[in-house]
Amino acid sequence: MQPQLNITEPTRAAATATDLKMETRGLSVYYKNFRAIKEINLPVYENRVLAIIGPSGCGKSTLLRALNRMNDLVPGARVEGEVLLDGENIYAPGQDVVDIRRRVGMVFQRPNPFPMSVYDNVAFGPRLLGIRKKSVLDEIVERSLRAAALWEHVQDKLGQSGMALSGGQQQRLCIARAIAMEPEVILMDEPTSALDPMATLTIEDLIQRLKENFTIVIVTHNMQQAARISDFTAFLSMDEDRAGYLVEFGPTVEVFTNPKEKLTEDYITGRFG
């Protein structure tokens, strides 16, 4: 059975390459001796949504987390190759990892608000940057919450714990928290996998609007979601050593309707995965 693909016209129109925001060149990531992904060359275009899809364990998350050096936190993780952000290798010696993470924000699989108020959650990042002035913080908090389509719901309860919100609202709070840093790229690691369908839809709408100001890379298990929201799709699979590699990259419409690789076709038609 052919999957129901619901690619909207604006998505089609947007699926044109713009400036390169990020790029991986021959990127391999090892955990101790295990190679999780190998020699991945992947462009990330500015103000576009890039979806990374592929079967479980093919290294989608590893690839995503290599884009803002979150793998640095994993003991024994090692990177070969380059990840360029505006043409500069973020793994080059002397690069400030803290600065990179400020430019490349991240939203996680499970909503992970801090156990503090909605306001303090959003203001967390700006405060790290040394912003102390109440009026400035107020402005950032409101703007970020508006951008995350959460302002209407929480404007009267900014002092309430962020953990008291519903799952979908928590995830939008986490998006607001990431936006407050004014990153250039936002990485999303299966941001809706812990949410119900309605909350998922809200987040998907949000992603569509966010790409006006941000470059977005999203890992998703859900092919429909990739088809709905992304401009470009990268399909990863794994070889016999269980190392993830890039099978196909292209405009989402192409990858889903006219895949070049047999493997891609098998995957998106549900024959494996």
Add this chain to the structure above:
Amino acid sequence: MASSSTSLRRKLMRHLQHGDVLWWALLLLSAVVVVVLVLWIAWQLWVQSAPSRHAFGWDFIWPWVKSVWNPALDKFQAWPAIYGSLITATIALVLAVPLALGIAIFLSELAPAWLRAPLNYMVEMLAAIPSVVYGLWGIYVFLPLVVVPIGKALEPLGSVPGIGIFFKGPVPASGFTRLGAALVLVIMILPTIAAVSRDVLQAVPRSQREAAMALGATQWETVWKVLIPYGQSGILGAVILGFGRAIGETMAVTMVIGNSAGGGYSILKPGYTMASIIANEFAEAVSEMHTSALMEIGLVLFAITLLLNAFARWLVVNRTIKRA
């Protein structure tokens, strides 16, 4: 056939249920034993302290009552011992908490993997040393080499108005002082606070660390702005457990505090704690009133530690449930 297998199953079930009842009763009994013990101790302390409670009333514990501790006259007043316990435990806590937090953060966040296990082991070793050994080491090593010099350095504060009463010298050459007891207590409560705080920090979900790191927080910022706030109730619980241990510690304190009912408020003078006065005098208490007064001190100590532990437990449990 079918009916026999059903009845067999039923028999088996009934058998198991009997076993369950027995098991349940055994467990209930063990739980009841604990409760009975606590109540029994409290009751005994209450009853045995009756003469003292009747003779001295609340004056027994107030700080503003002129203090007498005279077994010959059967006149007793416990404030110096209560003060000794509070001041030594408080000083110990103030010094131990930052150090213990530092150890906990290092063990949980910074230490390389190969260093972690031996360090954890050392911290637990520190907690396992018997307190009499701390006492001996205190008398022969710690007091002369550390406490006396520190005490001497603090002596000039004795002439500062306001805080002077806490630093009235001179420090006895032996080093037997409240300060000595407090500093030995620092070492004794350090592992408790450090180990519990370490566990609390390690229990903070990885997602919280990642959230902070992904916002560009440095490791320092992650620890102070996310991990410690997240674990604050647990850490507070650890601190209170440490305080409880400090206030209840008997052997080592008795060995280094000098055991004197005088000393005013100075930490540079020998004193008593509630635990040490009981340990020191109980064997020689001949009059009923003397025994009873010591019992009442025991009652006060019991009440304070019980409240502290209940408070600590409440904090930890309360916050854990909220998180879940």
